[in-house]
Amino acid sequence: MNEPGAPVVRAEHLTRKFGDFIAVNDVSFEVYPGEVVGYLGPNGCGKTTTMRMLLGLLQPTSGTAQVLGFDIRTRAESIRPLVGYMSQKFALYEELTGYENLVFYAGVYGMRPSAYRPRIQEVLDLIGLAGHERERAGELSGGWRQRLALGIALVHRPRLLLLDEPTSGVDPSARRQFWDLIYLLAEQGTTVFVTTHYMDEAEHCGRLGVMHRGRLMAMGTPDTLKHSQLPGPAWDITVQPLIPALDALTATPGVFQTGLLGDHLHAITTGDAHTAESLGAALGDHGFGNALIEEVEPTLEDVFVVLAGHGADATPVTHHPPPAEPACAPR
Ligand SMILES: Nc1ncnc2c1ncn2[C@@H]1O[C@H](COP(=O)(O)OP(=O)(O)OP(=O)(O)O)[C@@H](O)[C@H]1O
Ligand SMILES: [Mg+2]
Structure with missing residues (x-):
């Protein structure tokens, strides 16, 4: 386990190849406790591959990362119980109710009924599903399903949440509510690392990494990026x-x-x-x-277009540490 205040994630030259193709190329960054860090980039730029490596689901070809102080190459089994993961293609059991889905996943994390019963109630209140927990997951709207999937990722009280495009495909008001929840969790001390390709969501992140073709082009607060990356x-x-x-x-x-x-x-x-x-x-x-x-x-779109314009051979990686008060950006 890592020291208080130490980075929750420290990626060091993280690289993943698939054959000759470099999906994640020499990526280094840190995420500090209580931060909401976004990872912005277009389809296929390596966001999910980065996240899967952080979870120890995929081995890096070279480089490594420490998550909560554990090395992803050797200590994945220690990392997973401490991390909540909402995958891009999250799976709910459609035939089970929201409550039953939560119970199922609590069991996967080895929680006993005496521990998960009060926790599930807490999670239901948090995600706003209380009162609807007996509805089948398959009958919930897109926004509700998304929140239930977040609830599942939270049930074992993770210290770090890895959210892979959690709001893709839901309407703007559901996205907004989802982000309110993310802030609430950050205020309560959960560190959040979230991928997106929505510029408006990226604006809400405390810090933001901009990915392009496997490379992390820059990382900093949205404001810092806007004022440091444009010519x-x-x-x-x-x-x-x-x-x-x-x-x-x-x-x-x-x-x-x-x-x-x-x-x-x-x-x-x-x-x-x-x-x-x-x-x-x-x-x-x-x-x-x-x-x-x-x-x-300038807008984040400007930043993105300029950084993407450097092309695949670009090597500029500008890191801006988190501000003294990390966590959330003002809305
Ligand atoms: N198991 C795999 N085998 C071969 N290529 C892969 C594999 N997984 C990912 N890739 C390739 O690596 C690249 C990065 O994929 P990744 O899923 O990380 O991108 P992404 O940024 O998450 O994209 P999206 O926004 O579409 O989710 C893509 O070109 C993808 O086709
Ligand atoms: Mg992806």
């Missing part, structure tokens, strides 16, 4: 007609990246290459004299 400021540009203006903007020297955002353009420029006036002048030169240009806060 320069971000701009919103209202102009008509949009598409020809986008082409003109993209061709302008000092413009690093451009895109359409709803009914306007979004751009990132390099260093202090541009002011609103100089961008306006550049567009004016192409016949778009009526542009309304405003410097805006």
Whole structure:
């Protein structure tokens, strides 16, 4: 068991190959007690593979990690009872009620009835399923099923929760409720490591790792990432007609990246290459004299696109330690 305050997860050059394909490539990071750390990346970038290694379900090809002080290569059996895992394709017993599902999994963790009965009641209250626990899991809505799966991951009072895309496929209000629960758990001292490919969810994480093609490109608070990973400021540009203006903007020297955002353009420029006036002048030169240009806060999407733009050979890994008060980001 690790010392108080020591990292709950310490991944060291974690690497996993499948044949010649490197699914997780030299990933190092730490997660501290009580943090909510997100792991953001597109399909196939290695999120689940990382998580499965942390659980000791998959051996690394090289590198290692300590989870709660235990090495994943040699002490997986000590790690699993201390960790709650909600897998991406979590399985509920559809024919069993919510309560019976919880009892079943409590049994898997070796809990006796005298221990699991009060704990299940606590979990039902926490996930808000109390009163509906006699309904069959197969009849619950997507949001309820998700929360029941979280309850199952919590039943043995884990110190660390590993949640693999826990909210994919549920509606925004159910996602919101789910995140409220995650904060509550973090406040109560559970450390949470959660994968997602939703940018809005990533915003809610205390710290965030950005993955791309097996590599951890950067890790820090959403704010730190926005202010350390971009080459320069971000701009919103209202102009008509949009598409020809986008082409003109993209061709302008000092413009690093451009895109359409709803009914306007979004751009990132390099260093202090541009002011609103100089961008306006550049567009004016192409016949778009009526542009309304405003410097805006960068978004996580900007960060992601810039980091993904480094490509598969990129090696920049910027780590920003957690702030003095880790846990949750303000909402
Ligand atoms: N057992 C395996 N054998 C071969 N390739 C695998 C295996 N498991 C994963 N991969 C490959 O490794 C890469 C990373 O997969 P992984 O499931 O970790 O991605 P992910 O980030 O979780 O994606 P998603 O968002 O779709 O869940 C993918 O290209 C996947 O096809
Ligand atoms: Mg996955």
